[in-house]
Amino acid sequence: MTALTDRTDDRDRDREREGEHPRDRDRGGDPDSGRGPEGESEQGADGRPRWDDGFIARSRRAGTDDDPDTDGGADEALVRAVSGAGNDGGKSPAAPPLSPEGQALRTRLEALRQLVGLSRTRLDGKTLAEAGRVLDEYAARRGLSAQHTVVAIAGATGSGKSTLFNSLAGVQISETGLRRPTTAAPIACSWSDGAAGLLDRLEIPGRLRRRPRETSEAEALRGMVLVDLPDLDSAVGAHRDHVDRVLALVDAVVWVVDPEKYADAVLHERYLRPLAGHAEVTFVVLNQVDRLPGEAADLVLDDLRRLLDEDGIALGEHGEPGATVLGLSALTGEGLGELRELLGQFTQERGAATRRIAADVDQAAVRLRPLYVADGHSGPEIGEAARAEFEDRLAEAVGAYAAGLAAERAWRRNAGKACGTPWLRLWRWYEGKRAPRTLAGLAALAAIGGRHPGSGIVEAPVGEEVTARQRVEQAVRTVSDEAVNGLPDPWAQAVRETAVRGGERLPEALDELTATLGVPAGKPPRPAWWPAAVLTQAAMTLLQIFGGLWLVGQIAGVLEPRLLPPVLLMVAGIVGGPLVEWACSIAARGPARRYGQDAEQRLRQAAAGCGRARVLEPVAAELLRYREVREQYATVARLSTTRQ
Numbered sequence: 001m002t003a004l005t006d007r008t009d010d011r012d013r014d015r016e017r018e019g020e021h022p023r024d025r026d027r028g029g030d031p032d033s034g035r036g037p038e039g040e041s042e043q044g045a046d047g048r049p050r051w052d053d054g055f056i057a058r059s060r061r062a063g064t065d066d067d068p069d070t071d072g073g074a075d076e077a078l079v080r081a082v083s084g085a086g087n088d089g090g091k092s093p094a095a096p097p098l099s100p101e102g103q104a105l106r107t108r109l110e111a112l113r114q115l116v117g118l119s120r121t122r123l124d125g126k127t128l129a130e131a132g133r134v135l136d137e138y139a140a141r142r143g144l145s146a147q148h149t150v151v152a153i154a155g156a157t158g159s160g161k162s163t164l165f166n167s168l169a170g171v172q173i174s175e176t177g178l179r180r181p182t183t184a185a186p187i188a189c190s191w192s193d194g195a196a197g198l199l200d201r202l203e204i205p206g207r208l209r210r211r212p213r214e215t216s217e218a219e220a221l222r223g224m225v226l227v228d229l230p231d232l233d234s235a236v237g238a239h240r241d242h243v244d245r246v247l248a249l250v251d252a253v254v255w256v257v258d259p260e261k262y263a264d265a266v267l268h269e270r271y272l273r274p275l276a277g278h279a280e281v282t283f284v285v286l287n288q289v290d291r292l293p294g295e296a297a298d299l300v301l302d303d304l305r306r307l308l309d310e311d312g313i314a315l316g317e318h319g320e321p322g323a324t325v326l327g328l329s330a331l332t333g334e335g336l337g338e339l340r341e342l343l344g345q346f347t348q349e350r351g352a353a354t355r356r357i358a359a360d361v362d363q364a365a366v367r368l369r370p371l372y373v374a375d376g377h378s379g380p381e382i383g384e385a386a387r388a389e390f391e392d393r394l395a396e397a398v399g400a401y402a403a404g405l406a407a408e409r410a411w412r413r414n415a416g417k418a419c420g421t422p423w424l425r426l427w428r429w430y431e432g433k434r435a436p437r438t439l440a441g442l443a444a445l446a447a448i449g450g451r452h453p454g455s456g457i458v459e460a461p462v463g464e465e466v467t468a469r470q471r472v473e474q475a476v477r478t479v480s481d482e483a484v485n486g487l488p489d490p491w492a493q494a495v496r497e498t499a500v501r502g503g504e505r506l507p508e509a510l511d512e513l514t515a516t517l518g519v520p521a522g523k524p525p526r527p528a529w530w531p532a533a534v535l536t537q538a539a540m541t542l543l544q545i546f547g548g549l550w551l552v553g554q555i556a557g558v559l560e561p562r563l564l565p566p567v568l569l570m571v572a573g574i575v576g577g578p579l580v581e582w583a584c585s586i587a588a589r590g591p592a593r594r595y596g597q598d599a600e601q602r603l604r605q606a607a608a609g610c611g612r613a614r615v616l617e618p619v620a621a622e623l624l625r626y627r628e629v630r631e632q633y634a635t636v637a638r639l640s641t642t643r644q
Helices: 002-018 022-027 055-066 072-083 100-119 129-142 161-169 196-201 237-247 265-272 276-281 296-310 336-349 352-372 384-398 400-419 422-437 439-447 462-483 489-503 506-517 530-555 564-636
Strands: 149-155 187-190 224-228 252-257 282-286 324-327
Touching (some): 100 129, 100 352, 149 161, 149 336, 161 187, 161 224, 161 252, 161 336, 252 276, 252 336, 276 282, 296 324, 324 336, 352 489, 352 564, 384 462, 384 564, 489 564
Parallel strands (some): 252 282, 282 324
Antiparallel strands (some): 187 224
């Protein structure tokens, strides 16, 4: 019984030394809230909550006993000092000028913010979640103390991380022993004031915040906040959740391994390998080297470096940036001074937070690369050949060439009517009256495009309308395939959807253009020489009439018989009329061709303009957005100044 009492007293003294009063655990209450086991607030005589949680409570009671008139100001200052809060409440003072590394990081983060904004409507939220988390963590860390460096100690069960934590602090803070798991929640030790905001961010309660022993060695670590984490391979899921949550927020990590489990698959596959890009803020410590005889420690360290190299972690050797690897014994103190010196130098540089965020940005950029970069693609654009092919397909769909031929035939037909002989025009008028009532006339109407006389409207057969729609859809698919050639899948899908949306009403719009700008209605314009040709043709007709009347008068005996002159006049009129008509048809070929080409070009340009407005311009805008996003990603993916 005496031995049991002595062990109980020893544990009570250890708990008091760690800042926890033995009665708190016995009562089962929360010393941080001042509540008892039943959840009721314990209050003093003045009605205020009574502090009864170890060092804070004992110091308050001691001050009250020495000076009964002591007000709450001294107690409040004591609480702030022990909790690590300075006069700023854990917030950083006026930020010093940014280093080149910090300026480069700010540029990359601004590019990442614009990248997320431009991509929000094109990519799903899960894809951009990592980038958003990096931006949020940067904003949160920037608002906290830049004079402190938060370093987490992580390791597997039995690696001795809590022993190392206590050795660096110079005081028994984290409980050690054979019982597993020993550390159930993160415990923090701050070497200077002003870290309360950082610890609040890590969700470490005040009862788990400690201060190291004041020694000359502790001064070298001023500004460091050390966090002892639970076992990363703990059987308790809540412990592993603590590890994952804190590791995502700290500035640097000290990984503690032992000679037996330094090659553990959980450590390498779940933590070290995914965090390979964070080598500059990583320390890998081989603990318990005192258990290795002779040169075995060097052999294990070499094998550990080999494993880290296979994990993709750059090693900080020969002055190059990278992870620091060393061996020590937290129990005997061997190598502990070297680690303390390295941590002190690392803390005084005050660049760990910047490097950590830069590594997070690098990691996010690697994960986002397949969404923004396609290997072998020089740049998104619609080539001139693809544009020309698209416009040709639309012109073919609206029948621009056929409309031009129809306009040319109409011009030549009008010229023939104006410059032809009256007898031929009379015959054509008769054929025109008779043609619609015959199968040949219907075929002739179908050959010229189904235009109803005087209506100016072309009614295409149903089969031709379906074919035209298919041609339009094929043109849209072809140009979209050309535009997305080599694009990343999400952006290629966005470009295709844009093209499809634009092409949905394109066939109807082209039909309206065809009805409006197809074969021009009415008579084509006449050239300047037409009046002369008409007068000449009229003169030839008059010659025929005059010669015929003269000849009839001679036959009737009214006129003097002179057969040759009237015959010559009639022959001149009969031959001259067709010659004038033939000459006019030859002269009309050029203007008719130009008239047809103008009609074809007008319809082609209208169809091309409609296609550009509905398909090409939206696709080009989507490609321009991708180009802007690609430029922002290039800025994000740029390595930090230190790594360059």
